[in-house]
Amino acid sequence: MRTPERWRLWLAPTAVVAVVMSLLAALYMGGILDPAKHLRGFPIALVNQDVGDVIDGPDGPVYQNFGDEIAQGLVANIPADKVDLQQLSWAETASRLGKGELFGAIVVPGDFTKRTSILGQASVVPGDVERPIITAYTNPRAGSFGIGITEAITGQALAQVNTTMGEKLTATVNERLASVAPGTTVSGAAAITLAQPVDVLKVQHNPLPPGTGNGLSAFYFALLLVLAGFTGATIVSSIVDSALGFAPTEYGPWYVHRESAGISRFRTLLVKWGVMAVLGMLVSALYIAITGMLGMPIPNALALWEFGAFAITTIGVTALSVMAAFGTVGLLVNLVVFVIMGLPSSGGAIPLEATPRIYEILAQFEPMHQVFVGARAILYFDGSAGAGLLHAVWMTGIGLLVGLLLGVVATRFYDARGLHRVRKDPSPV
Template structure:
């Protein structure tokens, strides 16, 4: 029994139970988010002359299970513009004079969503004894299988961010002794983020040809993503000590990865994961990477603000918590002895 107490301290036992909790949350989050993807309230546009657009939109709105949330647009140009601006996920162009309608899609946002939309619209058109002609206005790269390269790139950036912060904690203590040391850790993380962002963008783009788009834009996104995750992890460690690494894994891996819209885009996820995904670093960065690669850099202001908020929050919390810790240490130190007076 003494050997057990020596080998497994109470602190180690608590950490083991914490690891078990993270494991179960990992399973629940991934399986819960990804086990049964189905479209719900997907934003789509409908274009048709006269009152035919309203009639078609009403039919789509009444589909069983509510897979679509249609809106009527005046013409094809407006539909294409909203699709490229990522305001809608597809657009149905109805031709009342013929029996074939056109569906504008964008496989760059993820082929899983495109296939789901083709299935939903195909069945709806079949009920009306009509045929569907798909047109991909923002196609995924032939080397970007299932449109997942952007997601895997972001996952790599995020892993690098929290591992860098974790290594700094393991090597010199989870909680920095004072504000100056916290600042040094943040600066080190920033340098790592610049290098990691660049190398990730170069490997994914010019080296492998998996993602089109500006390497410079992806570099900037990568640096911000790595730093945001690293700074947040440093903040968690400053507050919670080594347990902060587990908190970072909870936020980034357990909560962030399945809700990011990577394996299955957001419209295919359950409500909970669809709600939290855009507010977490993985989801915000995945959306932005896809916009850079396939949508001319559109609709990235919100996600970039999310990443900036995580980065700024990590800086502020790290410095504030380290400053408080340093102040308490100084207050606990005994006063220095006064020099004795000269005789």
């Protein structure tokens, strides 16, 4: 072997692996290291149901609505560049939580002002009272990582609300005491209660049942579907090429290279597509059977099987078309598209709103994100079209059309140009 060829033997694989692994490290680690830094447009609802109340003031009864004041304070203090705080009704909030469009909600109840007023009066006149309540909802079905982000945002904001309300309520009660007994101020247990008057309840909206991996089962099921399509296509291509005599096969020390079947690139691709379609239906059924036996709740097995088979077939067909168009390089293209760029932009582990913007751009067309959204809609949101299933089906369908078109155009072009898959004698050294 000549010296340049020796260098090529070492340099080519080293350079390719180094570049691919560097890209893998940059995309994977870049998406998880600092979610707070990249947080933007994180959707949380603010529901103010407070009807207000007439409160005795220094100059007589006056109408007040502490819920409005709290809502204004939250809007002013929660950073708008990071959080999309949407003031909605409870009906709209519940609907959007049920579709995974919101990561949480802050709800001020209708009797908030009344309870706050009674708490202040009880600090002057003894009596049993309940502290006013604000409920901070999280949405476990929108993603487990989103729960932590939501709790951090609402916890910090409501802590400030509690402090502000406490200062205001304490000052009001002290004024009342001073009017009755000059020089008297609130003290003891009453002062402690008034300092933090609001009882903040943390509640999960529609909690997930056991067996969902704390909200990660949809992500991992989607990952299985993508790997079935990507890895399955690689295996199918290798085995079919070997069976048709286009590539050798090694069984340990035995080397087999059958005589070429002599069929066109297009017909070869059709065979691979057919095998992939059968595999899509089979593997999707196997996934459902295995995960069901392992205890994963599957509320609609038929819909999950149909979508899973569709996703596996689409990814497999597209991956096979890429390999048919680009040859060995197609393996690297598939690895980058379906795995390296797909996983960090899926939104399954970390919400896209907490990742660098490039991942949100990739998610617009990356298959992994579409498959995750569809699987999550079936597993967590009763197969609701509005929860992303319709979008996932449409995007997967577009992906299938792109894959079919690429395969037909590339193989037909190669066949028309006489670029057949035949062995050539090596050039003399």
